Amino acid sequence: MQTSGQRRERKALLDTTGLESFVSGGVTGGDWSFSGWPVGAQALAAAILSKRNSGSGWLLVAENVRQQEELAAEIEAWGQEAVVIPEAFRGSDNVRPDPELEAEWVGALARLTAREKPRLCVVTEKILQETLTDPGWLRNSLRIVEVGVTLDPLAWVEELVKAGYRTVGTVTERGEVARRGGIVDVFSQHAAFPVRMEWGGDQLESIREIDLNEQTGIAELRSTEVFLGRLAGAPRSSSLSEYLGPGWGKLSTLSDGEEPRLEGNPIRHGFIGEPIREAGLAEARRRRVGAEIRSWLSLSVS
Secondary structure (H helix, E strand, C coil): CCCHHHHHHHHHHHCCCCHHHHCCCCCCCCEEECCCCCHHHHHHHHHHHHCCCCCCEEEEEECCHHHHHHHHHHHHHCCCCCEECCCCCCCCCCCCCCHHHHHHHHHHHHHCCCCCCCCEEEEEHHHHHCCEECHHHHHHCEEEEECCCECCHHHHHHHHHHCCCEECCCCCCCCEEEEECCEEEEECCCCCCCEEEEEECCEEEEEEEECCCCCCEEEEECEEEEECCCCCCCCEEECHHHHHCCCEEEEECCCCCCCCECCCCHHHHCCCCCCCCCHHHHHHHHHHHHHHHHHHHHHHHC
């Protein structure tokens, strides 16, 4: 996990004068292919394109789940945010998907229903072929709770139970809720962390993400979303394009794609070999790549 300082530093590297020339300035939208590029170079190109003030965002299409995960990790390493939609429904329609994948799937689609979406979305080819839950249904299934709202904590717990949440002494899994007087812990079906809500009378005074192991607060929030829908039987008749909306470009890693090739020379910038997963080595490579790109750009201008 990156610190805020690391994220600012890597965003600053993307803002380096001339670095944007790593990808042709004429690319502001449309469908493109950069198959054959190393994953690190694909991620950097996507990060640079996402910062251009044109279009709504960029859809990255990976060949498989492993490449999707590597692309997402490399994009995060450059300090950019991306929605990653997993292949949650990999088996028969009659087989319930893995709960973790299902939660990630709902959470990712929920982020795409927000008014302000991240400008990068990473999927596999299979996701493009899937029929997804209707965005309107999903949007209506998300309850936004804000600090300062008047809400009876007991009535709130009853509403969660009606939505399928289980009452427990301590929340440890998604879909659980625990109440102790004016404190309610809830682990939303789609969330990465549970939240602790504290009341003063009927007024919600604070919301904090909590650590599952320590059961202590790790981040103050002004609001939170809780998923109150039931996926079993949810309408599924939509495509990913209905979530994205108009104006999105596409970057494909597929070797058999028909899109025009994205111009670039990633090999000379040090993007060779497998992605580096060890944090220290990855940081050293990013610094080296940044220096090499700046040096190459300065030589090409002179």
